[in-house]
Amino acid sequence: MGSHARFLQLQGQSETDVDAIARGAADQAKIAPKEQVLLNYVKVLTLEPAKVRDTDAEALRKAGWTDEQIFEASFITALFAFFNRMADAYGLDYPETGWLPEERRPLKEAAGACP
Numbered sequence: 005m006g007s008h009a010r011f012l013q014l015q016g017q018s019e020t021d022v023d024a025i026a027r028g029a030a031d032q033a034k035i036a037p038k039e040q041v042l043l044n045y046v047k048v049l050t051l052e053p054a055k056v057r058d059t060d061a062e063a064l065r066k067a068g069w070t071d072e073q074i075f076e077a078s079f080i081t082a083l084f085a086f087f088n089r090m091a092d093a094y095g096l097d098y099p100e101t102g103w104l105p106e107e108r109r110p111l112k113e114a115a116g117a118c119p
Contacts, residue, residue, distance in 0.1 A: 009022050009026060012025065017033070017035075018034070020033075021033035021034055021035065030043055037067065038067045038068050038069070041063055041064060041067040041069075042064065042067070042069065042077060045060050045063070045064055045077070046077060046078075046081045048060065049078060049081045049082070050081055050085055061074055064077075
């Protein structure tokens with residue numbers, strides 16, 4: 005979530021919404037229905053890829069996404085799954101509050117100490 009939180013804020017998402025998304029509670033964030041359908045799709049693609057069906061792509065189309073956008077979202081999701089698995093394999097991780105900008109982290113974390 006670390007690298008994405010700031011970009012969500014730059015796109016106009018409130019800090020409260022970014023925090024809800026980071027906690028896995030996207031349903032508590034103010035997200036447009038079109039984007040919510042996309043988030044639901046990439047969650048399934050990330051966590052349970054074998055469960056993705058043609059009906060998922062159809063739901064995205066009905067929400068207003070084009071086939072090109074669906075392909076791009078799928079590609080990016082798969083690519084980040086790869087990056088995340090590599091980071092996990094090498095023990096790279098964020099502390100619980102690591103997604104926050106450095107200037108907003110608690111003092112011990114800003115100094116580089118991890119819990």
